[in-house]
Amino acid sequence: MMHVRRFRPVVALFAILTALVLVATDADARAGRGMSIGSRGARSFNTTPPTATAPSGGTTLQRTTAQPGPTTGAPSPGLFGGAFNRPGLFGGLLGGFLGAGLLGLLFGHGLFGGMGGIASIFGLLLQIMLVVFVARLIWGWWQRRQTPAYAGGPMLHNTSPSYESQGGYAGTGGTAGGAVSLGPSDYDTFERLLGEIEIAYGAEDLNALRQHATPEMVSYLAEELAKNTSNGVVNRISDVKLLQGDLAEAWREGDAEYATVAMRYALKDTYVERASGRVVEGDPEHPTEATELWTFWRTHGGAWLLSAIQQPR
Numbered sequence: 138m139m140h141v142r143r144f145r146p147v148v149a150l151f152a153i154l155t156a157l158v159l160v161a162t163d164a165d166a167r168a169g170r171g172m173s174i175g176s177r178g179a180r181s182f183n184t185t186p187p188t189a190t191a192p193s194g195g196t197t198l199q200r201t202t203a204q205p206g207p208t209t210g211a212p213s214p215g216l217f218g219g220a221f222n223r224p225g226l227f228g229g230l231l232g233g234f235l236g237a238g239l240l241g242l243l244f245g246h247g248l249f250g251g252m253g254g255i256a257s258i259f260g261l262l263l264q265i266m267l268v269v270f271v272a273r274l275i276w277g278w279w280q281r282r283q284t285p286a287y288a289g290g291p292m293l294h295n296t297s298p299s300y301e302s303q304g305g306y307a308g309t310g311g312t313a314g315g316a317v318s319l320g321p322s323d324y325d326t327f328e329r330l331l332g333e334i335e336i337a338y339g340a341e342d343l344n345a346l347r348q349h350a351t352p353e354m355v356s357y358l359a360e361e362l363a364k365n366t367s368n369g370v371v372n373r374i375s376d377v378k379l380l381q382g383d384l385a386e387a388w389r390e391g392d393a394e395y396a397t398v399a400m401r402y403a404l405k406d407t408y409v410e411r412a413s414g415r416v417v418e419g420d421p422e423h424p425t426e427a428t429e430l431w432t433f434w435r436t437h438g439g440a441w442l443l444s445a446i447q448q449p450r
Contacts, residue, residue: 175445195447339374
């Protein structure tokens with residue numbers, strides 16, 4: 138009986154972590170899986186300016202083939218760099234807890250204080266995971282609370298006066314940028330590409346993705362689709378609808394033009410078992426919402442292509 142009581146906290150914590158993992162996984166479906174990937178030219182390692190749609194701006198790129206240049210002054214995270222390699226909310230929070238020995242105080246003597254050996258180490262790891270997941274959920278909730286209510290139509294060029302008032306046409310900061318003139322047709326294109334790229338990803342249509350994204354982005358998306366195949370699932374996406382969007386920055390580098398736009402959109406997003414067609418994750422009837430910053434690239438006068446996706450900070 139004593140052994141059963143000692144392991145009750147383990148069972149309870151596993152239940153909590155399982156629920157949190159499911160929530161996080163559902164939020165990280167869709168094209169890009171909720172990561173920050175791709176390249177933004179000379180601004181690949183720069184902070185993305187805040188907008189009404191993404192008040193905190195965008196996170197740094199976790200995966201990119203871009204190399205830091207003399208204008209960035211930032212070390213490259215590498216092709217497989219991740220969120221835990223950069224200082225931030227979770228890195229600083231956990232580092233402070235562990236470095237100062239406060240993690241144990243936070244939990245009294247720890248949820249697994251009476252155990253020894255491997256069980257104690259396992260308990261410590263679970264405590265760390267719990268802190269990370271709870272902090273992540275609280276941070277996401279806080280960001281959603283700070284996002285202003287949408288007060289315009291669905292079109293990018295109608296949702297915010299920031300296109301004219303923030304000087305976004307000419308870009309912000311840096312030495313590589315020149316003036317870029319964007320008009321209603323460009324914003325219509327960004328909205329159209331959002332839907333076409335998400336639908337193509339859900340249909341596992343690499344040919345369509347190649348027509349709408351840079352080779353680097355196609356390689357990342359193809360890798361995700363291969364993982365889905367290995368796991369025996371398909372990420373079905375439908376009913377993509379832009380809810381709010383505004384321009385973060387637009388600039389020119391030589392013959393290339395870039396535009397980063399923050400977009401909040403809704404979509405139906407599910408994982409379906411390949412063999413049976415059974416929905417294993419997500420709600421096929423009710424859409425979910427996501428906010429991301431998409432960067433588009435083109436040669437002067439050419440067609441816009443998706444070159445990066447960033448998550449809001």
